[in-house]
Amino acid sequence: DTAVSQTPKYLVTQMGNDKSIKCEQNLGHDTMYWYKQDSKKFLKIMFSYNNKELIINETVPNRFSPKSPDKAHLNLHINSLELGDSAVYFCASSQFGLAGRETQYFGPGTRLLVL
């Protein structure tokens, strides 16, 4: 009965590979987010989707492509992985309509290591 789940939990891969991270939430929320947390624990928003529509798209290399097949899922596909992509990626969800006052619920994170 996990609220926000991510798969895989750990991902070790070689430079140049393509990989995907999946996120699912069962909270009935309509907004989902992807964050990147670097080795110094700095957390930065990458993307946000509301009802499958992209509403936040930060300055992220176009090798990163989010996809939201429905409100409960937001996947992150990364092409041509680079060493600098090594980080922890967090998915989060919230309920839209509270004009910025909402609480975000975070998944446990996916630890990506690019060798």
Place this chain on the structure above:
Amino acid sequence: AQSVTQLDSQVPVFEEAPVELRCNYSSSVSVYLFWYVQYPNQGLQLLLKYLSGSTLVESINGFEAEFNKSQTSFHLRKPSVHISDTAEYFCAVSDRRTGFQKLVFGTGTRLLVSP
């Protein structure tokens, strides 16, 4: 644009001692303020938030934070910490003007509670 500064990267403290984690923000517009906590190997959880009204907000586990507009601060305090409070604490802001939430996080403060 907003920015958040957490000057203390690490705060060591003994069990049952008081603690204050500092957070200052910079913004040309009004913001909502949040504290999130990240326990080891977990995602972030909301601790408390300031939206409006009383400048002192409290969490269910004994933390409190006070919004100080003139000093643009939102420091987090607890009068007596427990070992279980050991975690990373993130201060965040969100622009009140937009209809959706885009959290800008500080770099985090690691609270280390020793017996």
